[in-house]
Amino acid sequence: MPTHEHPGLLGVDLAGLALRNPVILAAGTAGTLDELGDVLDLSRVGGLVTKSITPQPRDGNKPWRVAPLPAGMINAVGLANIGLDAFVRGVAPRIGGMPTRVIGSIAGFSIDDYTRVAAAFDAIDNLHAVELNVSCPNVHGGCEFGADPALLGELVREVRRVLPRTRLIVKLAPVAVARPGIVDLARAAIEPPGSSPAGPNARPGADALSLCNTMPAMAIDVRTRRPKIGNVTGGFSGPGVHPVAVRLVHEVFRGVAKATRTPLIGVGGVMTWEDAAEFILAGASAVQMGTALFADPRSPLRVLRGIERWVRDQHAASIGDLTGKVELP
Ligand SMILES: Cc1cc2nc3c(=O)[nH]c(=O)nc-3n(C[C@H](O)[C@H](O)[C@H](O)COP(=O)(O)O)c2cc1C
Numbered sequence: 001m002p003t004h005e006h007p008g009l010l011g012v013d014l015a016g017l018a019l020r021n022p023v024i025l026a027a028g029t030a031g032t033l034d035e036l037g038d039v040l041d042l043s044r045v046g047g048l049v050t051k052s053i054t055p056q057p058r059d060g061n062k063p064w065r066v067a068p069l070p071a072g073m074i075n076a077v078g079l080a081n082i083g084l085d086a087f088v089r090g091v092a093p094r095i096g097g098m099p100t101r102v103i104g105s106i107a108g109f110s111i112d113d114y115t116r117v118a119a120a121f122d123a124i125d126n127l128h129a130v131e132l133n134v135s136c137p138n139v140h141g142g143c144e145f146g147a148d149p150a151l152l153g154e155l156v157r158e159v160r161r162v163l164p165r166t167r168l169i170v171k172l173a174p175v176a177v178a179r180p181g182i183v184d185l186a187r188a189a190i191e192p193p194g195s196s197p198a199g200p201n202a203r204p205g206a207d208a209l210s211l212c213n214t215m216p217a218m219a220i221d222v223r224t225r226r227p228k229i230g231n232v233t234g235g236f237s238g239p240g241v242h243p244v245a246v247r248l249v250h251e252v253f254r255g256v257a258k259a260t261r262t263p264l265i266g267v268g269g270v271m272t273w274e275d276a277a278e279f280i281l282a283g284a285s286a287v288q289m290g291t292a293l294f295a296d297p298r299s300p301l302r303v304l305r306g307i308e309r310w311v312r313d314q315h316a317a318s319i320g321d322l323t324g325k326v327e328l329p
Pocket residue numbers: 026027028029051052066073075077079105132133171212213214236237238239241267268269270288289290291292
């Protein structure tokens with residue numbers, strides 16, 4: 001039986017979920033479940049997030065779906081995935097044997113899509129957390145779930161209802177400084193209007209937040225004058241988004257997460273241990289790595305070695321003591 005209880009230097013308590021360390025493989029970059037296991041010892045990472053699953057299988061967008069850019073990559077995979085039934089039948093039975101924590105990612109185009117997948121995920125043993133990918137357009141209203149606090153609050157409230165056993169992580173989309181800002185969206189996910197906690201210790205909304213998904217972007221091949229990816233626009237990820245994601249974590253930590261004791265997961269451009277450490281100081285309890293895995297699938301191990309050294313050098317008893325400890329002027 002795999003053990004995850006490592007409270008030592010790098011152990012993390014993510015809303016009651018014990019992770020052996022704070023490095024998690026990001027949704028959509030580590031296969032559906034165990035595909036990276038051939039090249040990366042999964043027992044060394046804190047957890048992995050599955051590909052986002054929708055009720056029906058999806059083929060995704062036409063090629064090219066990904067293209068390298070100088071400071072990262074652009075992708076428009078189009079939520080290609082095997083669908084809920086195939087996941088429940090073919091993938092879920094293997095989760096208990098995984099040597100790391102598995103977080104099930106959910107995507108959808110209506111609240112009903114999300115609640116169908118969430119209810120099925122809640123019944124899967126050993127799936128200890130789900131992560132909502134809210135960077136999807138709502139077919140009823142057009143705008144993305146993650147862009148409107150009222151819509152996001154409604155989605156989180158409905159999903160929470162069908163998750164009596166499983167922790168809920170909401171993965172926010174990056175937004176600009178305009179209102180509604182990231183703190184408004186984070187608050188809507190943590191305390192959705194009209195919700196009531198299921199019990200004295202239960203939270204009304206998200207148990208944790210991840211920040212953030214890819215940034216809407218476009219890249220053009222100037223010789224052919226064609227967009228670099230088939231979908232024309234896509235999501236930008238990698239080193240170029242990192243400072244933006246650090247700011248979002250910092251703002252949400254100060255604005256709502258610290259007071260409500262909601263753990264944050266920093267996502268975006270973690271390539272080195274310094275990138276991970278920045279997220280921790282800005283207010284994250286853990287980080288996810290995505291684009292880095294395409295360049296070097298073993299990069300999480302390098303990041304972990306550096307982080308461990310850093311925690312010792314900072315004379316901290318554990319990494320959690322450094323969360324949010326940026327020294328502001
Ligand atoms: C090829 C690719 C596929 C992705 N698929 C998903 C997905 O299915 N669900 C999701 O929530 N995020 C998805 N993402 C976003 C990543 O999980 C992550 O939020 C983003 O890439 C930023 O982190 P990074 O800079 O470390 O890659 C995908 C990213 C890439 C590059």
